[in-house]
C-alpha cells in the first residue's frame with residue numbers, strides 16, 4: 059500500500075504549473091497543501107489560499123511530508139532542499155545547477171537523515187536516464203555516456219544546419235519562443251549541459267565532480283564557415299557532453315561541440331529535443347530520445363519521482379558505493395578541429411597536427427591532437443580570438459563509441 063503524500067510545492071512557473079496540470083488529471087494518493095512563490099502580486103491560475111511567500115509555512119508544517127522544489131534560484135533552492143531533508147521530508151527537485159553544485163552535501167544529508175532526494179527531471183526533462191543509470195545499469199560497465207542535453211543550443215544548431223539561419227538570428231528566435239534565456243550563456247556556453255553531465259556521471263560512474271573542474275566550451279563562436287565545412291563532409295555540429303571511462307582507474311568528463319556523422323543517433327536529434335547515448339560493455343549501444351525541457355515533459359519526470367516516493371524509493375548511489383575507485387582526470391588527448399586566425403594559438407595549445415592546415419577562402423583550420431588541460435588553460439584566449447573548437451573524431455575516422463581510448 060503506497061503512503062499518502064502531502065505536498066509542499068516550491069515554484070509555480072513553467073515546471074510547477076506543468077506538474078500541476080498533470081497531477082489534476084490523475085487520481086493519485088497525494089494532495090498539494092501549499093505552494094510557495096516569490097512574487098505575491100502575480101496573477102495565478104489557482105485560488106489565492108494555495109499560495110504563500112513564506113517558505114516556513116511549508117517547511118515547518120508537520121502535515122507536509124514531501125517537498126517538490128521547482129524554483130529558479132540556486133542558493134534558495136539548496137536552502138529549501140537541505141532544510142527539508144534535515145527535517146524528515148522527502149524531496150523531488152529539477153534544479154540541475156543546484157544539484158550539480160551541491161551534490162556531495164545532498165548525498166551526505168540523505169545518508170545522515172535517512173530522507174530521499176529524487177531528481178529525474180533535472181537531466182534531459184522527460185528522458186528517464188537517472189533511474190536507468192541507477193537501477194538498470196547498476197551492474198554494467200559503461201564505456202561512455204554522451205548526448206544532447208540542452209534543447210536551446212540544439213535548437214540554434216538545427217536552425218543553422220537545417221534552415222541556414224546564422225547564430226544570432228537563431229538565438230533570437232529561440233529567445234522569442236522561450237527556449238533560451240535572455241542571458242543565454244548557460245545554454246549556449248555548455249554550462250547547463252555540464253550540470254546534467256555531473257549528475258548523470260554520479261550515477262553512471264560513482265564519481266561526484268565539482269562542475270568547476272569540468273571543461274565546457276560552447277557554440278558562441280560557431281561561424282557560417284564551420285557549418286559549411288561540416289556540411290561538405292556530410293556532418294553536423296552538435297553540443298555534446300561526454301563522460302567516458304578511459305581505463306579501470308580514470309574517467310573523463312567534458313562538454314564540447316562535436317562533429318556528428320549520419321550513422322550516429324545524435325545526428326537526427328533536432329531542435330528542442332534531447333538524446334542520450336549509452337555505450338555499455340554488454341548491452342552495447344543504447345539510445346534514449348525525448349523532449350528535454352518544457353512544463354509538461356519535465357513535469358512528467360517530476361511526477362514519476364513523486365510516485366516513487368510513495369514507496370519510499372531512494373537512490374542508493376550504487377556505483378559510488380561499489381568503490382570502483384575511478385578518478386576524474388583532464389589529462390587526455392582529444393582530436394580537435396580548430397578554426398583560428400592567430401598562429402600563436404597553435405603553439406599555446408601545443409597542437410599536434412594530424413591533417414595539413416587547409417585554407418578555404420577566408421579562414422584557416424587545423425585538425426590534430428590537443429591535451430584537454432591545454433584547452434582549459436587557454437579557454438578564454440580561444441573565446442577572445444573568436445576561434446572555434448570541436449571534438450573531431452569523425453574527421454579522423456575514429457568514433458567515440460568504438461574507441462577504447464579518447465583520440
Ligand SMILES: NC(=O)c1ccc[n+]([C@@H]2O[C@H](COP(=O)([O-])OP(=O)(O)OC[C@H]3O[C@@H](n4cnc5c(N)ncnc54)[C@H](OP(=O)(O)O)[C@@H]3O)[C@@H](O)[C@H]2O)c1
Pocket residue numbers: 068069070071072073074094095096097098100113128129130131134152153154155179180183350351352353356
Ligand atoms: N523550464 C524547463 O523546461 C526546465 C526543465 C528542467 C529543469 N528545469 C529547472 O526547474 C526549475 C524551475 O524552472 P522553471 O522553468 O519552472 O522556472 P520559472 O518558470 O522561472 O519559475 C520559477 C518559479 O520559482 C519561483 N521562485 C523563485 N524563487 C523563489 C523562492 N525563493 N521561493 C519560492 N519560489 C520561488 C517563482 O516565483 P514567481 O512565480 O513568484 O516568480 C516561479 O514560480 C529550475 O531550476 C530549472 O533549471 C526547468
